[in-house]
Amino acid sequence: MSADLIDGKAFAAGLRERVGEVAAAFAKAAGRKAGLAVVLVGEDPASQVYVRNKGRQTIACNMESFEYRLPAGAQEAELLELVERLNRDPAVDGILVQLPLPHHMDELKVIAAIDPDKDVDGFNVVNAGRLAVGQPGFVPCTPLGCMMLLKDRLGDLSGLDAVVVGRSNIVGKPMAQLLTAASCTVTVAHSRTRDLPEVVRRADIVVAAVGRPQMVKGDWIKPGATVIDVGINRVPAAGEGKTRLVGDVDFDEAAKVAGAITPVPGGVGPMTIAVLLRNTIVAAHRNEKIALEEGSL
Ligand SMILES: Nc1nc(=O)c2c([nH]1)NC[C@@H]1CN(c3ccc(C(=O)N[C@@H](CCC(=O)O)C(=O)O)cc3)C=[N+]21
Known part of the structure; x- marks a missing residue:
């Protein structure tokens, strides 16, 4: 493995820590x-x-x-x-x-x-619409968590080629909108995309969210690309009745080529819940009309 591991579990723990501090101050106020x-x-x-x-x-x-x-x-x-x-x-x-x-x-x-x-x-059509036109609202937790990991790793994303594999309402579509808003050149690919490996090979950023175990192979990845694996698939493992979790990316292969990659488990999953808590404390401040300091989360 030559790729750096993107430690979503550790990032999520840090985010929960910040949410906890902001929530304690909120309770007082x-x-x-x-x-x-x-x-x-x-x-x-x-x-x-x-x-x-x-x-x-x-x-x-x-x-x-x-x-x-x-x-x-x-x-x-x-x-x-x-x-x-x-x-x-x-x-x-x-x-x-x-x-x-x-x-x-x-x-x-x-x-x-x-x-x-x-x-x-962030699943209500009102929030989907707010995201689409760039108004403040709630952004679905999984794609927002992916953006946090990407910005932490890469800083400014502008001009990068991003490929999102999957077009669901809860991950693929909002993910594409967030990447567009961050000035990436975004391609939304899916099960019917022609020559999917070739499309993914153009990407500086790959977000895999199709729900198919280990579908994205190592030779689909451009050397040095950043790979975010949203998939959580339970598959049979060695040993009677045993199972294990794998992502939508063939991790062992992709990790030889990518610049950085999220593991499953311990990648995007823990971010989803941490962002949910973040969204909740943001909601509480809005409901009570208490200002939330920019950058405190
Ligand atoms: N209204 C709604 N909102 C959701 O956000 C929602 C939902 N329904 N229904 C179910 C899915 C699934 N989901 C996950 C959250 C965290 C992990 C997570 O923390 N996964 C760990 C592993 C957990 C394990 O070991 O099973 C990891 O990836 O490291 C996984 C999946 C939120 N969902």
């Missing part, structure tokens, strides 16, 4: 802690682990965590009612409804019900 509400529908074991981790980290950052669980069979109307209640609750600054939802629920409808100024996931 506002006379209450900032609050994040997380809603989980159903009993998916992986989702339960994530929700528990979010709650723990929220509390560790001097904020209040509110957890709500609905059974997998709950009606959509029940969830919408809960979201409305959280919208009105002044102790709640941020609302996250864990996705995916059960199939009988309309995710777009549920996300649309969240007050855009409490939508710390």
Whole structure:
């Protein structure tokens, strides 16, 4: 391996530290802690682990965590009612409804019900629109975390060729907009892109977010490029019933060619939750009309 490792886990720990300090000062100024509400529908074991981790980290950052669980069979109307209640609750600054939802629920409808100024996931169309036109709003946590890692590594990104592999609403599209706003020349590639390896080989910055284990190969990477791997795929591993996590990039191959690369786990994943906490403390300052010092996060 010749690439430098981009340590998302360490960067996320530093970000949580800063969020914790800002949140302590907020609690003093506002006379209450900032609050994040997380809603989980159903009993998916992986989702339960994530929700528990979010709650723990929220509390560790001097904020209040509110957890709500609905059974997998709950009606959509029940969830919408809960979201409305959280919208009105002044102790709640941020609302996250864990996705995916059960199939009988309309995710777009549920996300649309969240007050855009409490939508710390940045999934509401109002926040997508704000990002598209460059207004302040909430930016989805995973792409914002990727941008933080890129700027920390590369500084000014202007003029660089960036290729985003994947066009989802939660990663690919907002990622492309953030890179465009940072003056990169951006290509959005996906499963139907012709000669994908050739397209990726042009990139100074590769962001892989397609959800296909180890799809991006070493010979797709321009020597010295910066590779951000958003994929989190659980695959079978050696040993009876064993599994392991791999990204969308073939790490061992790509690390021989890239200038820098994020690992999975320990790369983008931990950044997602740290940025969620960052977005929540930003929301709290806006809700209480307390100024947040530029550069304190
Ligand atoms: N409304 C909503 N917002 C989300 O942000 C959201 C969601 N729904 N549904 C599920 C996905 C998934 N997600 C992850 C967050 C952190 C890690 C993470 O910290 N991963 C660790 C490894 C964790 C492990 O070992 O399983 C890592 O990459 O190092 C992974 C995945 C947020 N999501």
